[in-house]
């Protein structure tokens with residue numbers, strides 16, 4: 001049966017993301033946008049204030065959604081969103097003032113922001129965590145300084161008083177001949193606010209499409225570390241640059257929407273505190289959730305409303321001091337600290353977790369598909385791995401020295417040896433972490449050209465790690481889906497628009513992941529969080545993720561470490577099944593029982609060199625191996641018993 005043809009139908013059976021849920025979100029969002037807009041039609045003075053709040057919330061929401069992608073999904077803590085917001089606002093204003101149609105001015109401003117975003121991504125590529133925050137913080141400070149100092153930006157400034165007289169430095173946009181009026185005068189319908197709310201809904205839908213796609217899983221992998229992501233086949237550089245660009249684009253659209261609603265800009269609207277506020281919105285609402293930023297924006301608008309601020313000031317005056325005022329910046333910072341400490345998942349994230357933990361709501365395990373699946377890549381060469389004369393030196397230490405090694409399809413080749421023998425380094429050479437100093441590596445008939453784990457993965461190598469590297473806050477199914485990389489997958493535009501091709505890609509990844517879990521008899525765990533599983537089950541999830549990637553060669557780095565006897569026996573069975581189905585396995589392991597029961601060939605390394613190669617019986621009998629690795633053997637005891 002053709003997988004592509006059947007995937008959407010099966011996706012419904014497994015309860016996955018589909019085009020339908022995206023449409024439902026869009027329709028519900030548009031209804032909410034109109035509902036929010038209607039009270040503003042009343043035309044009273046109070047409604048002006050209300051409409052401005054809705055417009056401001058929409059502009060913030062769009063920028064916060066971008067930050068949710070960059071920080072929530074891809075784990076890049078950015079304080080640069082206010083800078084992009086400013087580029088969007090000022091860029092559009094300058095474009096319109098110089099005669100560009102509104103739409104074109106926004107496009108130009110967004111492109112400028114995206115290019116700056118790409119440059120920031122490149123600047124912070126080798127940096128992690130707080131250093132990305134510092135680079136982006138400096139960026140925002142620079143933008144604010146330029147806005148304050150450069151005369152060119154003064155023309156975009158102006159306060160509502162000018163607008164109240166019917167003039168503004170930036171004319172409002174037009175849509176099908178309708179002026180999108182601003183919400184400043186009672187009696188004038190602020191159509192700009194409705195447009196802003198609709199754009200905010202579109203931003204949320206775009207977020208959902210991107211985050212729920214295979215691109216979303218690539219971002220997720222990057223959040224969990226560059227090395228793991230690369231081993232899952234993700235082009236880390238490209239994913240980071242794309243995510244920065246998209247986030248910058250969202251930030252810029254937010255700024256343009258701000259301009260559309262208010263018609264005037266001033267540098268103090270784009271201070272660093274806006275970046276912090278946007279972080280607060282994402283965190284309080286719940287990062288990595290579709291509705292988190294919506295809840296976060298509502299929360300912040302509530303927090304900064306006059307009545308709340310007044311209440312906090314009164315409280316401070318009576319209990320702490322009436323000589324100073326904490327200010328909205330202080331309140332935001334305080335909230336951020338409290339949320340990090342007491343509500344790390346944010347409001348929506350915590351609610352989702354609670355919902356998931358309530359047994360009654362646990363979704364049924366997905367149904368395995370009936371599509372034919374082969375275990376691995378098409379075998380182009382029965383020798384799935386051929387290493388010839390490979391060497392690598394670290395500062396004078398030859399960690400791997402002139403090593404030859406071949407793995408045949410359908411066999412386990414075990415790599416053993418004392419600590420520091422060079423086993424992991426050899427695995428790292430094969431999986432592309434380091435390039436060889438000398439020698440060659442061929443995988444499934446293809447030569448490893450430039451060592452990069454994502455390129456090596458494309459040749460057909462997947463691996464597990466000494467310590468499982470799972471996304472503990474994601475379901476088992478989502479973890480395994482992250483291992484599937486569709487060749488020629490739908491591009492970002494198609495993903496953002498949730499095109500049929502993108503839906504099909506996602507459905508196929510899901511289908512493949514369900515198949516891999518079914519293969520390992522783990523479907524019952526599919527909807528559980530990976531972090532809730534026992535250590536042994538987590539190791540199995542890693543194996544499922546590795547085989548979901550259709551390897552020709554599967555590398556297992558100490559898969560039995562930390563397993564109990566029962567789990568180890570299960571692993572033996574899994575290995576036997578994998579090889580019976582034609583997979584080549586390179587196994588690094590210290591548990592000799594597992595090695596001798598599964599391996600067709602054992603290579604023993606010592607001090608970077610091959611000490612021994614042969615079958616398990618010869619391995620156990622070899623004098624050199626006993627001396628260097630297995631240790632002195634007392635008469636009558638097998639080395640296996642001794643090591644256990």
Ligand SMILES: Nc1ncnc2c1ncn2[C@@H]1O[C@H](COP(=O)(O)OP(=O)(O)OP(=O)(O)O)[C@@H](O)[C@H]1O
Nearest residue numbers: 394395397399417418419420421422423424425426
């Ligand atoms: N990136 C690196 N830089 C410098 N030295 C390294 C690096 N990676 C490995 N080494 C050194 O190379 C030698 C081989 O290490 P390796 O981790 O490959 O051994 P191993 O056989 O896998 O040991 P274990 O069983 O403890 O995992 C060790 O002396 C180690 O310190």
